[in-house]
Amino acid sequence: MPARRAERIIAFALLLAFPTPAAAQAASFNVRAGTLGQALIALGQQAHITIGITDPRAAAARSRGVHGRMDLRQALAKLLAGTGYTFILGAGSVRIVPTVAERPRRQPSPPKSRPAPPVVADDIVVTASKQRVALSRFGGTAHLIELGRPDLSRLGAQGSEAILARLPVLASTHLGPGRDKLYIRGVADSSFNGPSQSIVGLYLGDVRLTYNAPDPDLPLYDLDRVEVLEGPQGTLYGNGSLGGILRLVPNRPDFGGYSGFASAGGVKSRHGGTGGDASGMLNLPLVAGRVALRAVGYASSNPGYIDDVQLDRRDINRTDMVGGRTALRIDPGDDWDIEIGALAQDVRGHDGQYALSTLPPLKRAASFAQPYDNDYRLGAITVRKRLRGVELISATSIVQHDLETKFDATGFPGTSGPQLFVEDIGITMISHETRLSQPNARGEGWVGGLSFVHDIGEVSRKLGPADALAPLSRLRNELTEAALFGQYSYPLTARLLLTVGGRLTYNREEGGLVDEAADAAEPKRETLRFSPGAAMTFQLAPKSVAYVRFAQAHRAGGLAVSDGGTVRRFKTDSLSSVEAGVRLGQLSRDRLAFSASVSHARWKDVQADLIDPTGLPFTTNLGDGRINGFEVEAAWRPARGLTFELATFVNESSIHPTDTEPPSLDEGDLPNIADAGARGAVQFERQLTPGVILGLTGSVRYVGKSRLGVAPPLDLKQGGYTQADVGARLDFGRIGVSLDFTNVADVRGNRFSLGNPFSVTDGDQVTPLRPRTLRLGVDAAF
DSSP: OOHHHHHHHHHHHHHTOOOOOOTTOOEEEEEOSEEHHHHHHHHHHHHTOOEEEOOTTGGGSEEOOEEEEEOHHHHHHHHHTTTTEEEEEOSSOEEEEEOOOBOOOOOOOOTTOOOOOOBOTTOOEEGGGSSOEEGGGOOSOEEEEEOOHHHHHHHGGGTHHHHHHHOTTEEEOOSOTTTOOEEETTBOOOSSOOSSOOSEEEEETTEEOOSSSOOOOOOOTTEEEEEEEESOOHHHHOTTOSSEEEEEEEOOOOSSOOEEEEEEEEEEETTSOEEEEEEEEEEEEEETTTEEEEEEEEEEEEOOOOEETTTTBSSTTOEEEEEEEEEEEEEEETTEEEEEEEEEEEEEESSOOOEETTSSTTEEOOSSOOOEEEEEEEEEEEEEEEOSSOEEEEEEEEEEEEEEEEEEOTTOTTOOSOOEEEEEEEEEEEEEEEEEEOOOTTSOEEEEEEEEEEEEEEEEEEEEOTTSOEEEEEEEEEEEEEEEEEEEEEESSSSEEEEEEEEEEEEEEEEEETTSOTTSOOOEEEEEEEEEEEEEEEEEETTEEEEEEEEEEEEOOEEEEOTTSOEEEEOOEEEEEEEEEEEEOOTTTOSEEEEEEEEEEEEESOEEEEEOTTSOEEEEEOOEEEEEEEEEEEEEEEETTEEEEEEEEEEEEEEEOOTTSOTTOOSBOOTTOOSEEEEEEEEEEEEEETTEEEEEEEEEEEEEEEESOSSTTSOOEEEEEEEEEEEEEEEOSSEEEEEEEESTTOOOOOSOSOSOTTTGGGSOEEOOOOOSEEEEEEEEEO
């Protein structure tokens, strides 16, 4: 070991020399997330403990910190979780040592073959794999956003918008919070919300959030991480995962000690109003080591920035959100783990967030305000059981989702004067999944289970003058889905792993007009489909992998009942994809991380929710599509506290109409998917004094051009803009103060060419970026 490095280690150990309390004595700890070296210094000062380190790489590892009242063993375990290091507690001192790496199981191979590289202890685990596979062994494209305390306070209120800003490959419709459809890897069906199943599966932990509803846009408060798996994910997640899945992983109730977190911020948008956000979290152990409760509450108000010149109203598109979630965790013993959770959230948009290109910037004219509401309720119970080498997980949930939208429908055929359109949607969904798996960081073993979804949606539509609305229709759609799935991974050699799996899914759909006679037969449709999948991974090094993957997913065909009572039958669509990629290194330990993938997908009988010439929705099959994609992600840490990130993608897609599709449909690109996109970011962190740390961030994101629809008059351009954001944060230990600017260049751009379906064919609707916005925030942990 070089003399200089040895001197640093000795000096570091001496710096942490303090009198040692009893290990079982409870104390209050407040150590922020950051490098392990800084975290251990803070812990040593707060616990008055002597800490020794012999591995020079330990100081650069990342720690999530520790907050709350607990004994020293619990504090050390939390501080070192996921770092690749553990502790040895002696009489008067603590020694930090590397965690023993998992040893690979012996595999039959020629006598001279080398053993498989071990899974490194601090490897990131992809929990969405349903087998807890290490990222260095995962055969597919995965994006993991780990959320520390600074992220939760600064980005929490932004919800899905914060994820979109981090991942260029993720796209959205930009109708407004609580109204958007999400897309991953160029897989997009249409710009309109309707009865067809969403093509991105949304999950909170192991609980399904939606079936055929827009993204509820849950804020990111008190989350451990966000996981995005690019699709299709038909084997593990079934119908509705053509594009992939987005999984929010919440922090679970902690038996170890009391803790809390609070944040608040004030927001001001240029050319617009003011707003703010606030959140609070409390973790309460109710019975030592057995029962704990965790509760999160939040509220936010995003200022408006669009004016209506006809109604003489300013900053009309303000959005308010209030909500919270709770989780009660019970450990009844014998390796059982029960968690009962509830979530409630209300989103209210005071008006649409679109403007008119024919008027001055950020202006529009309408006969009515066009507000919307999204009220979301969720109750869930998740049961876990550890057996010998096997894990049982069973998750059951019920969702009540109510959406109300109002549009200016002036000019609707057969009417005169100002007309208001009101749509109320009520969705009730029950979902369940039970699975058994062999958790294995190497990716070996198996997972198998069953799932069930029952979804009922009722749509009520009214039209007329604001004071004399007349019923237009009441529609009802009911879906039942049951599936069996399984996946098995077998090591062919010490480095080569083969994975095969499939999902057998039964679907039943029925629907009709609610006002029909009770004895009228409802149209029904049943389908049975199988979704296969296979992958091959090759271990290049302990934290590097190359893979090739084939996957398929379906969305069941069904019935779309029009307002006139006409039943439209749309066929099952299926997406098959071949993907190859490579992933090298991880920033949790290495200075350089790199990943790249190339994919080709065939999409047969693309389902899409469209609008007819009057502006009312209907569902049909567009034709056959093709998507080619290439994406790269890289991160580099040239020095401690300094990180550079780069992500980019290129997409090429097309849709080929069939003879049975709408005659106006022309061959062209799929909607809402940019031809290219990129993001560059830099993060800098420096300790100013022993108790103060400065963090600086900056990012630039380019969103390429796309189109709203696939045929005139909806073949409207959008995208093609660049947005830059900067921010700073001072961390004082328990208290943090942040200052963030979004869209610092005050770019207008056009995110989305739709705001009102009844006048979108005029071709003058634009959704401008939020103007330059300042947020001043403060957060505290206790």
